[in-house]
Amino acid sequence: MTMLGETTHDAMALARSVGYYRNRRLILADVNLTIATGGRWVLFGPNGVGKSTLLEMIAMRTYPNVGGLRVFGDRTVAGSDPEHRRTRIAIVSAAFGHNIGSGMNPLTVVASGIPRGMKDSADEAYEKAYAMMRRLGIAYLTGKQWRNLSEGERTRVMISRALVSPADLLIFDEPTTGLDLGGRETVLRELSALASRGDERTMLLVTHRVEGIPAGFDHIAMMGRMMEHECMTYLDTHPCIYATLDGNTTPGTITFTGPLDEGLTDERLESMFGVPLHVEQTGQRWRASHRLRFA
Ligand SMILES: Nc1ncnc2c1ncn2[C@@H]1O[C@H](COP(=O)(O)OP(=O)(O)OP(=O)(O)O)[C@@H](O)[C@H]1O
Incomplete structure (x- = not known):
């Protein structure tokens, strides 16, 4: 199967020239991205550039206004994506956590990740859930209420x-935000560990901090702001969007995709965040700091 010249059979997600506006504001423009099935991808960029919006599209919670997006090989279509496609995607995000009933037992929250049709018995689902909570060091939360959990505990329950x-697709949206050092590590x-073992599931992690990239994630999609003249060219070819807008000609877009160590350079980070930065890899972890300039 081909779409706009790309083979799609091995692409978990494929976005072509995607644009998105909301409340008369252009948020994303000309987004092109191919995530291969089984890949370990980081979606990286500054605050407000549109990372969560793009994730919501890949998760079929929102839809492009222009361009095309295929997920699991099929084009996403507002109002008609079958529920079974959405259940192939698990999301860990603060927003998802807000939908969880305040009185819920964390063990039940974890067990609810196993769809009804797949449970041999409720007991088995709870056993699996408990075993996973033990692995993540949160078995002690069993029997508590969701409302009483800290931010970090909630994140670990959702993971x-x-x-x-x-x-088939695991999405982690800023999973270490709000965690203390122990929780983050x-x-x-x-x-x-999950990324490094031979798990065939595709993983996509969103972060705006290089320190939040786990070892084993090896590809990066970097997002930045479109230059005004690029945006005008894009709008010229999409007059339908132009008519709906009242400003913002610097929407977010994808500026680089490829191997992590090719993407994370001082120059790219500097142009993305607007301050001189030095990025380095120590062992399998990344670190960035301000690059001091002396006269
Ligand atoms: N309902 C809305 N109406 C208009 N603009 C919105 C709306 N919701 C979000 N936005 C804007 O869309 C842009 C992208 O937001 P998004 O949350 O996707 O960014 P992000 O890259 O995930 O940011 P962060 O790293 O801070 O979480 C932001 O400028 C935000 O203000």
Whole structure:
């Protein structure tokens, strides 16, 4: 099967010239991205550039206004994506956590990651859920109420839920935000172990900090702001969008895709964040700091 000249049979997600506006604001423009099935990808970029919006599209919670997006080989279509396609995607995000009932037992939250049709018995689902919680060091949360959990505990419950699920695509949206040092390292170690073992599931992690990239994630899609003249050219070819807007000619777009170590350079980070930065890899982890300039 081909779409706009690309083979799609091995692409988990394929975006071509995707544009998206909301409330008369252009948020994304000319987004092109191919994520191969089984890949370990980082979606990286500064605050507000549109990372979560793009994730929501890949997860079929929102849809492009222009361009095309295929997920699992099929074009996403507003209002008609069957639920079974969405259940092939597990999301770990603060927004997802807000949908969880405040009185829920974390063990039930984790067990709910196993779809009804796949449960041999409720007991078995709870056993699997408990085993995963033990692995992530949160078995002690069993029997508590969701409302009483800290941010870090909630994140680890959601990761456990994603890991017990049979989803083909695991999406981690800023999974270490709000975690203390111990919590962050536990989550990164778990994600790294997951990424490094021969799991065929596709993993996509969103972050705006290089320190939040777990070992084992080896490809990066970098997002930045489109230059005004590029945006005008894009709008010229999409007059239908132009008519709906009242400003913002610097929407987010994909600026680089490829291997992590090719993407993370001082120059790219500097142009992305607007300050002189030095990025380095120590062992399998990344670190960035301000590059001091002396006269
Ligand atoms: N309902 C809305 N109406 C208009 N603009 C919106 C709306 N929701 C989000 N936006 C804007 O869309 C842009 C992209 O937001 P998004 O949350 O996708 O960015 P992000 O890269 O994930 O940011 P962060 O790293 O801070 O989480 C932001 O400028 C945001 O203000």
